[in-house]
Amino acid sequence: xxxxxxxxxxxxxxxxxxxxxxxxxxxxxxxxxxxxxxxxxxxxxxxxxxxxxxxxxxxxxxxxxxxxxxxxxxxxxxxxxxxxxxxxxxxxxxxxxxxxxxxxxxxxxxxxxxxxxxxxxxxxxxxxxxxxxxxxxxxxxxxxxxxxxxxxxxxxxxxxxxxxxxxxx
Numbered sequence: 001x002x003x004x005x006x007x008x009x010x011x012x013x014x015x016x017x018x019x020x021x022x023x024x025x026x027x028x029x030x031x032x033x034x035x036x037x038x039x040x041x042x043x044x045x046x047x048x049x050x051x052x053x054x055x056x057x058x059x060x061x062x063x064x065x066x067x068x069x070x071x072x073x074x075x076x077x078x079x080x081x082x083x084x085x086x087x088x089x090x091x092x093x094x095x096x097x098x099x100x101x102x103x104x105x106x107x108x109x110x111x112x113x114x115x116x117x118x119x120x121x122x123x124x125x126x127x128x129x130x131x132x133x134x135x136x137x138x139x140x141x142x143x144x145x146x147x148x149x150x151x152x153x154x155x156x157x158x159x160x161x162x163x164x165x166x167x168x169x
Contacts, residue, residue, distance in 0.1 A: 002115035006042050006165070007105060007132065008082075009123035010053035013142055013158055014075070017124070022057030024067050026074040034159035039081035041162040045169075048112055051075075051085040052104045052121075052131070058089035065089060084108065099123075100130035105137075118169075122161055126150070140164060 011017040016030040023029050039049055051072075057063045072085050086104035088097040097103030105121075108114060121132020124142040129151045132139040140161050141151035153164045 002118070003048050003112055004046065004118035005048040005050050005108065005112065005114045005120075007050050007052045007108070007119065007121045007137065008158075009099075009121075009125070009128045010051050010075075012124035013122055014051065014079070022055070022062050023071060024057065024063040026071055029071050029074060031075075031078060032158065034157065036079055036081070038158040038162050039079055042165070043081050045165065047120075047165075048083045048114065049081055050083055050108050050112070051087075052099065052108070052128075053085070053087045054099050054127075055087045055089050056091050056098070059091045059094075084112070099125075100127040100134070102131050102135045105131065105135045109135075120161075120165060122158065138168065 014035050016032060042049055055068055058065055076082055086108055090098055116136035119137045121128055121137045122140045126149060129139045129141050129149060139151040140153045140155055141149045143154050155161055
């Protein structure tokens with residue numbers, strides 16, 4: 001049987017985005033309001049929860065993969081609802097996994113037997129939306145201003161995505 005998943009960008013969706021910087025340690029990792037509540041609701045609806053995050057701070061030498069591992073272990077302790085994490089440590093244009101490319105989604109599909117047509121991509125940047133759409137997922141963009149987007153739905157927080165997904169299965 002094919003599984004359905006919600007693919008989640010990390011910075012700006014799960015935790016507070018540091019403008020012009022990278023989350024390098026758990027002191028900088030601040031979970032956004034009602035994220036845990038949203039994840040619990042998604043699990044009740046039967047979705048796998050998979051984080052898909054670009055982390056080019058590693059390739060830039062701002063942080064190490066070990067730094068990222070510590071942050072992700074902390075995130076999983078706080079949010080055990082998350083089933084898996086995929087990250088791209090590469091610089092733009094040097095791989096097929098960095099969003100907007102969909103290499104991380106394809107890896108997740110293979111491991112978890114995911115049906116993209118029953119799945120969602122939630123992100124706060126257009127590269128998340130392009131990535132999700134190119135795989136056949138429905139998309140929700142968390143927007144804090146009135147930018148143009150190709151997303152199927154627009155909202156202001158992860159928690160607001162719960163109703164959208166409930167109403168658009």
